[in-house]
Amino acid sequence: MTKPEEIDWGQLEAIIDKHRGESWALIPLLQDIQETFGYIPEESIETIAEALNLFASQVQGVISFYAGLSLKPKGKYVIKACRGTACHVKGGRSILRYMKKELGLDEGETSPDYKFTLETVACLGACFLAPAMMVNRAYFGKLSPPKVTSILAEYGKKKGED
């Protein structure tokens, strides 16, 4: 993930240029930016709207509608805690409560040092591992509070440190 101050505006412009004039390509364009930088910088909305002949409010509206698009930069490690059915029936909610305390983060929050972001998702599709979570692209399953602690420790979160 790129921190806000490190955005390469040239690269961002290049992504926008690829889709110039194609108003139907708004979502793929936004996904492209999201994928590259980890979020969509607020400052780019005007430029995107212009390039695609849309209103800025239309671009804004699409970003806020889709959960996969975000105006907020995320942490280096994005933790996705599953709150799907299979995880829920196996105690996923208690695990989430524990995780929030351990990280000192609420759902959707990012730590001030941009190290961790805590998100919840409707199902990771790894229901047989329930309760499950992902850290970036790695899956972790059959979670218990001690297991959560040791996984977070792997990513450099020591207990008691915020």
Added chain:
Amino acid sequence: MGRINRDQLNEIKSRGKGIIDIRLGKTLVDGEKHLMIGGGTACHASRSEPVRDAIKKEIKKRGLSQRCKVIETGNDSFATLAPVMVIYPEGVYYVHLTPDDVDDIVSQHLIDGKLVERLLYKDATDNDKPIPRMMDIPYFSNQTLITLRNLTLIDPENIDDAIYRDAYQGAAKALIDITTEEIINQVKISGIRGRGGAGFPTGMKWQFAAQAEGDIKYVLCNADEGDPGAFMDRSVLEADPHAVLEGMIIAAKAINAHQGYIYCRAEYPLAIKRLTIAIEQARRYGLLGKDILGSGFDFDLEIYQGAGAFVCGEETALMISIEGKRGMPRPRPPFPAQEGLWKKPTVLNNVETLANIPQIILNGGQWYAAIGTERSKGTKVFALAGKVINSGLVEVPMGMPLKNIVYDIGGGIPENKQLKAVQIGGPSGGCIPSDLLDTVTDYEAITGTGAIMGSGGMVVMDEDNCMVDIARFFMEFCQEESCGKCTPCREGTKRMLEIVTKITEGRGEIDDIATLEELADMVKDSSLCGLGQTAPNPVLSTIRHFRDEYEAHIKDKRCPAHVCKALITYIIVEEKCPGCGKCKRVCPVEAITGEKKVVHKIDPEKCIKCGACIASCKFDAIEVV
């Protein structure tokens, strides 16, 4: 090879006969072995890739590459056992593999021809008896594989493997041998109904779009799979992407469309990767693009990635989303068959529906219609999860009792607990209680219990699950995912969630049940799209079958299953606590106090009920009451 015609397609197929015969256990060629290692998302999540790499390396090192082939399949069917491997021709199944097991597999199995007993599946219901062959394991022997027929047999990233197994034969027949009327007729005869949830007859849907006026039409594949607890479509795409492409080609021919889109959720990177490879390979063979198989018919398709909105799985919202806008459903009519994507006649089908089409065309509608019940034909894939011993993908003929799925295939409930309910149909579905477990998988029979067949999520719940909590869980999901376009859904789900939440917090009143039922009727009857129209189902079905649990929360302020947070307390049983201090250290909120070697205490005001203490206590001294 570049673009191919039908004869060349058949040539490739016949070239692969020997290979497929080995995998089907039919021939034994000079000790040739095919090691089919599972490589779907479930296997990858269980670290199958290091095992794959280690075995490839070891085989090479020992100079066995000529005789032993390692092939990564999309198989993650029996997910509980992942990573897994099937060795053909003998069909021996090794489970829970790690890179450390590779040595034994190579030296014992491949070189000495002896089973590696410790890696075999052990049947817990039969004194842990090892079962060497995959097809003798009850989990598999009780299934009927049609949609998932290639699960362990092909490399999904190799189009030739798929062709060896008849891929594109159905398309060839549809494009060259029979008329479009006959395609639609065969699909109608097969009786197949949409597997995406609603169960609409596919043949009829195609006929409407075929009859619609217009030169430009579209075929879309719904791979949004948003229901929590469902991953059937993902597995089909990961294991056999060509079946879906071929289904789309046949649909395109039937309605005369030349462009298609696969709307796949972005959360499925492996499925997208394999689809992308499949599309490239199909284009190279001229199975997509202009003049497919020399038939004169043109069709091509693209993948469109979803951006994370559950409601975009709904057909009109999906099309609006492809057009680049906020994916909110619109009223029907006009139906997509008349006015769909870009206002052109459009057919949208689910992944699983499409994956069945090639075999229906190849073998005839009658063949498919011979499987199943009177009104539900063929097989259905379920994602079995929750409180069940064997979790994973399960494909069964329509008409199988739920009991058989849970016990014969699923192996029953872990830890000798009592089954309470089976939830099917996800947020649009309902909970089928244990005394109705004879209900068979048939659209109408399941609807009769207050649930719906849905897309295939099947979550088993036991005595430790609270049905009011489950109702709250789904209500919350629907409320969050409601797009907000229409008031009954937006406001109704919010009101319903408030009431159910109040009940789970012990603040419910006895009239609340009736209020919920009234609201439910209103939301069902007046919402615009399927999300709102089905959102009340989980609440209604739990009220219908588990009214006593609602009453316990309301009248006695008690959660019988000890789940609802506001109605439970964590306590330390004095007689059992030696004061070791472990719980005190793990509690994230410092709710536990006590000197060393003295009984500890939990402060109920501070306790967040996360269960960390219970997980850490070696003396079973902490209880939830």
